[in-house]
Each structure stands twice: as structure tokens, then as C-alpha cells.
Amino acid sequence: MSVSAPSIPTSLSTPPAPEGHEIVRERGQREVFCGLTSIVWLHRRMPDAFFLVVGSRTCAHLIQSAAGVMIFAEPRFGTAILGERDLAGLADANEELDRLVARLLERRPEIRTLFLVGSCPSEVIKLDLAKAAERLNHAHSGRVMVLSYSGSGIETTFTQGEDAALQAMLPLLPDAAASGDSADQLLIVGTLADAVEERLTGLFRRMGIERVRSLPPRRSTELPAVGPGTRVLLAQPFLSGTARALLDRGAELVSAPFPLGVEGSAAWMEAAAAAFAIPESRVREVLDPLVKRGREALAPHREVLAGKRLFLMPDSQLEIPLARFLHRECGMELVEVGTPYLDRRLMEADLSRLPPATRLSEGQDVDRQLERLRAARPDLVLCGLGLANPLEAEGIATKWSIELVFSPIHGCDQAADLAELFARPLRRRERLQVA
Amino acid sequence: MELTLWTYEGPPHVGAMRIAASMEGVHYVLHAPQGDTYADLLFTMIERRGCRPPVTYTTFQARDLGGDTADLVTRTIADAVQRFAPEALLVGESCTAELIQDQPGALAAGMDLGGVPVVSLELPAYSKKENWGAAETFYQLVRALLRPQMPPPGQPRPDPGRWRREGRRPRVNLLGPSLLGFRCRDDVREITRLLASHGIDVSVTAPLGARPADLERLPDADVNVCLTPEVAGTACSWLERSFGMPWVRTVPIGIRATADFLREIHGLLELELPPELVPDAGGACEAERRSQLPWYSRSVDSTYLTGKRVFIFGDASHAIAAARIARHELGFEVVGLGSYSRERAREVRAAAREFGLNALITDDYLAVEAAMAEAAPELVLGTQMERHSAKRLGLPCAVISAPLHVQDVPAHHSPQMGWEGANVIFDAWVHPLMMGLEEHLIGMFRHDFEFVDGHRSHLGEGTASPGTPAAATPPAQTFSTPLQDLSPADAAEALATTVAVAEAFAPAGGAPEWTADGEAELNRIPFFVRGKVRRNTESFARDRGLVAIDAETLYDAKAHFSR
DSSP states (O other), X not given: OOTTSOSSOOOSSOOOOGGGOEEEEEESOOOOOBGGGGHHHHHHHOTTEEEEEEEOHHHHHHHHHHHOSOOSSOOSEEEEEOOHHHHTTSSOHHHHHHHHHHHHHHHOTTOOXXXXXXXXXXXXXXXXXXXXXXXXXXXXXXXOEEEEEEOOTTTOBTTHHHHHHHHHHGGGSOBHHHHTOOOOEEEEESOOOHHHHHHHHHHHHHHTOOOEEEESOSSXXXXXXXXXXXXXXXXXXXXXXXXXXXXXXXXXXXXXXXXBHHHHHHHHHHHHHHHTTOOHHHHHHHHHHHHHHHHHHHHHHHHHHTTOEEEEOSSSSOHHHHHHHHHHTTOOEEEEEEESSOXXXXXXXXXXXXXXXXXXXXXXXXXXXXXXXXXXOOSEEEEXXXXXXXXXXXXXXXXXXXXXXXXXXXXXXXXXXXXXXXHHHHHHHHHOOOO | OEEXXXXXXXXXXXXXXXXXXXXXXXXXXEEOOGGGGXXXXXXXXXXXXXXXXXXXXXXXXXXXXXXXXXXXHHHHHHHHHHHHOOSEEXXXXXHHHHHHTOOHHHHHHTSOOTTOOEEEXXXXXXXXXXXXXXXXXXXXXXXXXXXXXXXXXXXXXXXXXHHHHTTSOOEEEEEOOOTTSTTHHHXXXXXXXXXXXXXXEEEEEESTTOOHHHHHTGGGSSEEEESOHHHHHHHHHHHHHHHOOOEEOOOOBSHHHHHHHXXXXXXXXXXXXXXXXXXXXXXXXXXXXXXXXXXXXXXXXGGGGTTOEEEEXXXXXXXXXXXXXXXXXXXXXXXXXXXXXXXXXXXHHHHHHHTTOOOEEOSOXXXXXXXXXXXXXXXXXXXXXXXXXXXXXXXXXXXXXXXXXXXXXXXXXXXXXXXXXXXXXXXXXXXXXXXXXXXXXXXXXXXXXXXXTXXXXXXXXXXXXXXXXXXXXXXXXXXXXXXXXXXXXXXXXXXXXXXXXXXXXXXXXXXXXXXXXXHHHHHTSOHHHHHHHHHHHXXXXXXXXXXXXXXXXXXXXXXXXXX
């Protein structure tokens, strides 16, 4: 991949801004993690995979800091730290990488897939990791599959790392037509918590969708086949590139809001059911009890959140579906909905459910955004860890965004838990009687 | 290229951020891509800061690389100066920007910034690390601000006793305390109080809480105190060369070190040594009684601490101080000493030789864990990472050094330095062993009918008996939320590591085997000495060419070693 690649993905197509939303486009300091951060959940999703970042000490420090946990065992990610000898050309970077990978595989015989992950430094010095992966595949053939992608911060934001990782896996997905495997299946794309994935898969089966597969899979070697007949249902809103590449493989994309909240999750499941022509009665039979129960569970949190003003800082790309959920199902008012980049096609169903004339911002100039935020004095701000305590110190309640990529929040059954994450900081403020 | 799974220190520009964030009125413009903004959370989360660190990042993207990133740098600098109106500006680059060679420092030098002092930082990201970056930044900032005041060469050194002639109290600067340093906030308070009690004023503390104007006042003091050599060593040595300012080298962590520190400072200031600081024949002095540690250590209940095996790893200052306290002030036996501070490896090696050890100088936490397992200590003193390793091995541990965790920035006053610091250290190190004693009592009363079987001790599932791996401990919580329970794979992985490490305890191939009655006898020995007994007995058996160890062998060995 060359560094001249566009850093912000272009939309699949560009429909006009719906509902006359105001769109603020900003360029300035961004306060967002880079795509390497996705490794924090990807390595847990695929326990037989190892993620080797080729980068600097900063990359290693970023991942361990963003994870917020000390390593409790040998982790399944690491950084090949470039040193001065590598940069000065005294050491052949490819030979170094080969040596390091050989040692790593010796130490970790259980690894089945090795991802070489490009970083800012490796992209700038134009280290060709795709070629390196090819060479290593040849050397370790039959023992491990080596893939490469870039999680560099000059090309990817926080959650886009997963998009890049999945795109690296796509060429390995068997071609359904060629392998004689039926591609008539529902493919849920995007990392979900294991329990949530099982729950959703079970519900689809109850509706009568027999073949439900997931990408990424739990075992990196058990890749679903893909081809005409595959209906792609995105579980996460940050997978523009993966969606596009799956369409190129003959799959069709199921258009739906993202499965956050009762309404979003129900619409998401209905859209999948429609793609398989499941009879309406069957769909209602499965969904109606869920919707009823979900709404009841939401009610106490709605009491806390209704009428409160919410400001979403751009971070994980989940902001637009979250705003839709918190507005429509929890009664919150939206001051500003920030997002690192706006993919209107993927977001269409969520955007069209936002109230008219919502202020959206794409990209970031963090100081100017904070000025708008202070002027608006919202009741609650969704933001990253670098901003949360400083805003709290100014008397503004916050909810940290990183929790949303670690917690099971998808589906009707999780809607109340998701609302509770936002209600908790407000409840806490109510309780505390200190200065 | 070097494979790193986890790192004790961040890159050097994080060290620069520590200096900027520790001070008031300093702003840092960092030419860096967006991912590098993660570093803000080190300050807002670990230190619980209620303000953003004073850093503006250019956050250039790939699409900027084809164009003019230099223009982006100058725009960012101009905006930051206008928005934050700093009293001094640091300009630098992170690892990626170093490669595109925009030279932000030179660009800033060519700009009209209304007379703000600008310090250009060149911190080689591919060969240096965080503490070096902090030291270099502090030195560059001090040098830039003091250059106009530099005395011409050949100027006589100022007389450190001049305070007497000037009819004032002696003044010192406390240099080195910074954010993300271990207990710096409390150490400053403690040492300031301690010096005041000896009639010595603190003129400037820096970088923590200082403004650029305060750095311009550094030469007003008679002596510099280098509290944190990792951060202030370079600056102290330059101030000595350029301004003739003597500096105190003793780091006052521990009883003897605090007394030595006070004697050194009195000597440099030509202050008369008060009788309470005059050492007796054994080297001790009356002032040491200002701390509870000496009496607590001598009281009979501390007898069980004698000869406890302790393994120590941390930054150089804290590790060296800890080893001396452990051996001379608590009566432990130091069985391992190491540091990730490569810059100070020589001092750590020299200190290790005092204990007949070879120092472990590494930044590979797995090498530290292996050495820890090998040394079979009864107490580990280390960083947050050693706390995790110790937990895996079922060993008690206290944290003595950065890198730190939010729990190492406690709400209460909790210094490491001075007399009160020694009190804090006594409590912090003995507490995990007390818990160990409780463990022993649990073992003793195990057969009493009141005792509920399956009592969970503080060590979790694991036992501290070497050879029996502790069960996998779940990961620490994230800042935000308990992670979902370990997946079976993660649990298996944690367990595999534990077993691998625990095997280091097990007799190596060809080692004598324990018979059933030997093993049973060994299990009757309290767990906290069991590791030592196992090791001693095995080496005794090996020396005698025995292939099996039964109960008799164990008692033969016991007799042999107690001679």
C-alpha cells in the first residue's frame, strides 16, 4: 500500500445530506486513536492469530496504554520495533523481519495466522509488508498463514484497523462457486462479543435463516466461503472497505441501521429476514417478545436520559448509530454528532432516523470543537480517555467511548445495558454530595 | 528490529510531554500523526489530571505527505501560540515525523512568535526512550532559558556558603520531580518539609509545578538537589559546569540514604552538622529515630522478616535504594536486582555487586519474570509489570517504581523519600508478607472444624508453593470496565505461561526426584519457606549424587544448612 492512499475512505456513493442535516467539516488536530488500537479486540476475537506491528516504540506504547491493562500473560500481539540500524539501511529490514518471525513462531507454535501490521513509520519508509507476507508464507507454508494490512494513523482511525484487517483476510475466503460450497448464507461482518454473536445467530436460526457465518471468525483458519447468494449484514459501522470488497466478490449488502438499541437491532434483523424472504409472521414471532422486553428494560434509563443534551466527539465511528439510539429510544437531545469520517451509504439508515437539521461534524479540530462544546454546555459528552477527566473537571459529565468497543452492546437484549452505560455518569452525579 | 510485547518506557517524546505537562506556562507542539494523541490519556487517566496536557499535535495524514507538511507545522505552531499564549514553547517531532524531516524546530526558529522562547527538541525516537527524552527536554529548556545569564568562562564559582554573608537562609532547588514519576508529588512535599526543619529553603522545584520564569531563577539557589537522576541528572551536571552550582547526588529513599542526603547537603552548604545527624560508630544517627522504621524493624514481631528473599526490579534510583533498604534496614536477603534504565546500568551493576549479585539490565519483562522465577524470592519489589508477574507466580509484591498505574497515585500522602517515606515503605513492603503470614495461619488451622474448606486467600486460587502453578489470574480491569471473563483460550494462555514459568522452580532434568514421603514432609513445612527448603534440599542431594529425596534427606539437608 502506498502512502498516497486516501486517508479518509470515499463513500460508496454520495447521496445528498438527508433531512438537511448541517455538516461541519473540520481539519485540524484530531484526538483519535489510530487503527493499531483495533488489535486490542481483534486478538481476543481470534485466539489463534498473532498481530505483529512493524513500527516504533510509540506503537508498542500506544497499544499497551489504550488497552488500559497490563499484560497478564504473553499477549498475542507485539511490535517489531525499528531501530536506527534498520533505518540507516545497515540491517536489511526484510532479513530482520524473517529472523524475528521465525523466532516468534518457534516460541508460539499455536499461532495459525500471523498478521503483519503496518504503522506510520513502516508506511513512511515504504516497507513493503505485503511482499514480506508473501515471502514468509512461502517460508512457513502449511504451518501458518501470513497476512498484512496497515493500521497506521496516517491512513486509519481507531476502528478502521478492523476494516483493514478484514480486507486482508478476504482473499483467503473460499470462492463459494468454485468450492462447490453454497454461498446462500447470512454473513455477519464485524467483531461482536462472543455471547452476543451466539445470541444473534440463534435468533436468526429461529427465524429460519439456517446458514449464519461470522467475519472475523473465532478461529482464524475457519473462514466462510463467499459469493453470489451471500447476504452481508454489517454489525459494525466502520467496515466500508470490507463491505465494498465483499460486493466485488458477488455478495449483496443488506441495508439496515446498525444493531444498537431495540429499534435499530429489530430493524437490522428484519432487514436480514427480508433478504431471505422469511415470512413476516415468523419474524414477528421471534422479534415481538424481544422488542417488548427490550423496551421495558429501557424505561428506567430513559427516565434519566430523556431531555438531556448530548454531544458526541468523533472517536469510534459508532457515534451516528449511538446518537440515533439515544435520541429516539432514550429521548436525548443531540447537540452535535461528531464522526471521524462520514460514509453516507453505510450510515444512510441511521442518518435518516436522526431528527431533522442535526449538526454533524466530520473530521476534527479538537480545540474548536471544545469551544463549541463549552458554549453549548451539554449534559453529557461521549469522548475519548484524553478528554474525559478534563471535561469532568469543568463540570461536564462524560461517558468514555472506548468502553463501547469492549462491551457487549449489540442487539435488543443489550439495549438496556447500552443505555445504562450513558445513564450511569448522570446517576452518579445525582448521588454525589461532595464539592 | 527487536520484538517487544510490552515496554517499560515509552518513546522519548513522551518524556518531553512529561516535562511540558509537569510545568505551568509551557506548551509543546508535536509534529506527529493522530495516533500519537493516545499519550494524553497517560496524564488524564493514570495521573487523573483535570486538564489536558499542554500539547498540540499536527496530526498529519498520508494525504498531507504529498503536499506541504512543513506548512502544516508552521500553521499549527502559530495557532498554538495564539491560542495558549505560552511563556515557553517546545517544538519537536515523534518517530514518524522524524522520518519525513520537516525539522519543526528550524521552522519555528524562523517564525515571528512575539518573542516567546522556543526550544527545539531533537529526540532520536529510534535509539532513545522516555526517561532519556524527559532528561534531555528538561536540560534543553533550562539551558535555553538560562543562556542569557551564563557567566563568562573563567568566572570564579559562586561560594555555596554565601547565604551566610548575605544574611539569609540557605536555598536549594529540587530538580527532577515530574508527572508519571513514582510518588513525586508527595516526595516534593516531604523533602521540602524535611529541609525546612533544618533551616534550608526550597527556592525552585522543577519541572513539577514550575513556570519558565522559575527556571530563570535556578542560579539564585546555593545548591541543586537532584531528586530524580533519571530526569534531572543532565540538567544538574550542566548547571554545575556552567554556573558552578554544586549538586546533591544522594537520593533520599530509605533511612541511611536520608541521613546521608542530609549530611551531604549540610556539607555542600557549609552548614554545621547538627548533633542528631552525626553518625555513631555503627554509622547510625539520632535523627533516624524521626522515622518509625528503625524501631518497627527492631521490634520482635519483625523477626520473621529476617533473611526473607527479595527480588528487585525498577528504574535505577528506586531499585538501588530498595536493595539497600531491604538488606540493611529490614534484614532481608536481596536475591535479584535489576533495572530497565540502560543509561544507568553501570550504577546498578555496582550496587548489585554489594550484594554479590549480577545485575539484570533489560527491558524485556519476560526476562525479568524468568529471573524472578529462578531466584525463587519470597517478596518481589518492582513495577506494575512485576506485580503481574509475581501474581502469576503466587508471590507477594509491592510496587516501588514507574511505570505506574492509577493506583500508584494514591489520594493520601504517600512519599518514598525522607523519614515519612521510610514509614510508607515499611508498611507497603511488610503488608504483603503479613498477608503471607495469614496464609500460614490458614494452613495451620485448616483442620479445625470451624474452618471452612476452600477459604480463598488474598493470593487468589494460587498457592505460593513453588512447583504448584497459581491458577490463571484474570486480567486487570481496564480503566473503564471489567473485561469480559477470560475466554477459554486466554485462560489457557495465561495458564501455559504460568506453567512455563513455574517449571523454572521444578528440578531440572537429571535432578534428584522427590519420593512420596519426602514430598509429604516438604508439604508439612510452612509454604513461605517451602521454596527455599526445596531448593536447598535439591542442591544438597545433587552435591551428594543422590537420585531420590526422601524425608530423611530433607532432614539431613536441614541439619547441613543450619550448621
